[in-house]
Amino acid sequence: MRPEERAVREANRRVFEAKAFDHYExxxxxxxxxxxxxxxxxxxxxxxxxxxxxxxxxxxxxxRLARGLFGMCVGADLSLNLLRELRRREGFPVVxxxxxxLPFRADSCDMVSMYALVxxxxxxxxxxxxxxxxxxxxxxxxxxxxxxxxxxRFYHVYYRVRHADRPGFGSREAEISEWHxxxxxxxxxxxxxxWLRQAGFREVAIRYRITTNPSLPPLFRVVRALLRAAAxxxxxxxxxxxxxxxxxx
Numbered sequence: 001m002r003p004e005e006r007a008v009r010e011a012n013r014r015v016f017e018a019k020a021f022d023h024y025e026x027x028x029x030x031x032x033x034x035x036x037x038x039x040x041x042x043x044x045x046x047x048x049x050x051x052x053x054x055x056x057x058x059x060x061x062x063x064r065l066a067r068g069l070f071g072m073c074v075g076a077d078l079s080l081n082l083l084r085e086l087r088r089r090e091g092f093p094v095v096x097x098x099x100x101x102l103p104f105r106a107d108s109c110d111m112v113s114m115y116a117l118v119x120x121x122x123x124x125x126x127x128x129x130x131x132x133x134x135x136x137x138x139x140x141x142x143x144x145x146x147x148x149x150x151x152x153r154f155y156h157v158y159y160r161v162r163h164a165d166r167p168g169f170g171s172r173e174a175e176i177s178e179w180h181x182x183x184x185x186x187x188x189x190x191x192x193x194x195w196l197r198q199a200g201f202r203e204v205a206i207r208y209r210i211t212t213n214p215s216l217p218p219l220f221r222v223v224r225a226l227l228r229a230a231a232x233x234x235x236x237x238x239x240x241x242x243x244x245x246x247x248x249x
Contacts, residue, residue, distance in 0.1 A: 005122045009098070011176035012120050016058070016079040021089075024082070025059040029213035030116065030145065039115070039144070040065045042246070046140050048110040053134065055099045055127070056117035060086045070111070076102060099127035104134045111135075116145035119180035119187055128199040135249045141201065143192070144244040148208060150237040152186030189243045196247045203248035208240035 001009075025031075039062065043052070049070045054062045057075030059082060066073045075094040077083050083094045097103055099117060112131040118124045131141045159168060159182070167175045168182065175182045193204045210227050231239040 002122070008120070008122050008176055008179050011173045013078050015171075015174050015177040016077070017081050019058075019079065019082060021059055021082060021085045025061075028215040029211060030061060032212045032214055034212050036061075036065065040069075042142060042144075042244070043069050043111070043113075045246075046070075046111045047138055047248075048136070050110040050136075051108065052111045052113065053102070053104065053109045054113045054115070055102065055131070056114055056120070057086065057092075057094065058082055058116075060090050060092060062113050062115050063092050064090065066113075099124075100130055102130045102134055106133050107136045109134045109136065109139060111140050111142060113142040113144075115142075118143055118192070119146045120177060122179055124192075125195050125199070128196055128201075132199045132201060132249060137249055139249045141196070141247040141249070142244070143247075145242060146244075147181055147186035148237065148240050148243045149184070149186035149188040151239065151241050152181075152184075154238070155241075156185030187243075189237075189245070192245060196245070201247040201249055205246045206243055207246075208237055208243050210239070211241045 043062070043066045051072045051074065052063075052066045052070040053074050053076060054066070055076045057063055057077050060075060063073045063075050073092055075083065075086060075092050076097045077094070078096065078098055080096055083096060086092060087094050095103055099114065099121065112135055114127070114131070118127075121127060128141070135141065162168070169175050169178050180187050189206045193206060196204045210224060210231065216224060227239050227241070
């Protein structure tokens, strides 16, 4: 593992171990109602619904939305603190693990979700290979809430200037944790597709979207409205802030 990958992994561990469960649970960009509906629809579209594994499960949002849709919902995370509280509150089976080293047998899951996770990984390819390994044939990998590089390459210029003297995510360690938000301008969906196919996935579908975060400052709400209006006319990837991926084994 390269030094920068090790540094980001340890920053993720410390940042999320220190998260207050209820504060993290109130994240408006994740828990906005239309987002919740879309996530639920995606989970319900899984071709088989035996076992769901949510990697980077945090406070269990995806697990709760999947409850009743899947026979078993299991969470994996690197924060023991969040896992303990999630287990105590919701009763889901959980495991302490990293995305690149999943303690599950091959061909044991019908869906693997990684919501708001991939941008925390310097190199997500080992995690994609692990997801492929644990999925059954025909199983689905679901990635979501990652920053779109086509938009972020422009926004990143503003971000680096705006936060040149203070961390935009509150601390230096959080800046490292949010690697592809703060260091690269986002993830290139074309590269994600290529890496997933190299891992063995045979079908990879990408959907672009614009953030629904209700807590944006007024200026950013104006920008969002302009992006939405432009995106109705022009099918440009750079008009979308985020993307999601559905990949079939």
